[in-house]
Amino acid sequence: xxxxxxxxxxxxxxxxxxxxxxxxxxxxxxxxxxxxxxxxxxxxxxxxxxxxxxxxxxxxxxxxxxxxxxxxxxxxxxxxxxxxxxxxxxxxxxxxxxxxxxxxxxxxxxxxxxxxxxxxxxxxxxxxxxxxxxxxxxxxxxxxxxxxxxxxxxxxxxxxxxxxxxxxxxxxxxxxxxxxxxxxxxxxxxxxxxx
Numbered sequence: 001x002x003x004x005x006x007x008x009x010x011x012x013x014x015x016x017x018x019x020x021x022x023x024x025x026x027x028x029x030x031x032x033x034x035x036x037x038x039x040x041x042x043x044x045x046x047x048x049x050x051x052x053x054x055x056x057x058x059x060x061x062x063x064x065x066x067x068x069x070x071x072x073x074x075x076x077x078x079x080x081x082x083x084x085x086x087x088x089x090x091x092x093x094x095x096x097x098x099x100x101x102x103x104x105x106x107x108x109x110x111x112x113x114x115x116x117x118x119x120x121x122x123x124x125x126x127x128x129x130x131x132x133x134x135x136x137x138x139x140x141x142x143x144x145x146x147x148x149x150x151x152x153x154x155x156x157x158x159x160x161x162x163x164x165x166x167x168x169x170x171x172x173x174x175x176x177x178x179x180x181x182x183x184x185x186x187x188x189x190x191x192x193x194x195x
Contacts, residue, residue, distance in 0.1 A: 025145060027121050028152045030160050032140045034167035038174045040136035044103045044128045046170055047138065051095055052079045057173040058166050059185035067092060074098050078110075089114045103128040112147075116155065121145035138167050168192050 051073035052066035063082040075098040083089040092111035109122040127139040146152040169180040
């Protein structure tokens, strides 16, 4: 009877350890920072307050909108971002830890349609820091896990480039008011690279 109890105890321990290992799956992280020659409040207005309209300032998102009855940015706001015309490549995201005073929030992916990320492990922290009255720093800290996981390291460069491009697009959108699209972004990137 004691050996049976030991076996049950060992099985229970193994099950608990297995669940702990599963809960701590490896994620990949990276950071993008960009100094933007505009006041922090203007950058925050684009990335934090105009959350549902990210398609205006993101070169790869062709359409975006609020979902689940969300009407504006704030704690619990949800948006959908479409990456193709058919609407089959999309991310649904939720805003948490929203702190407009500190100009920061966490953006959690909760559903991915034909985008190779695992929503359970994918999120980003957006932050805008004031440098001076006319200059700010946009900071984007990404954490993700791909489906399948082995693609994660291969995708890191592409994901980082996507956010580097987004940071350039934010600056252009604030400077000109022109919506950034896949079509006009090549010209925009060349313009910013020349400066």
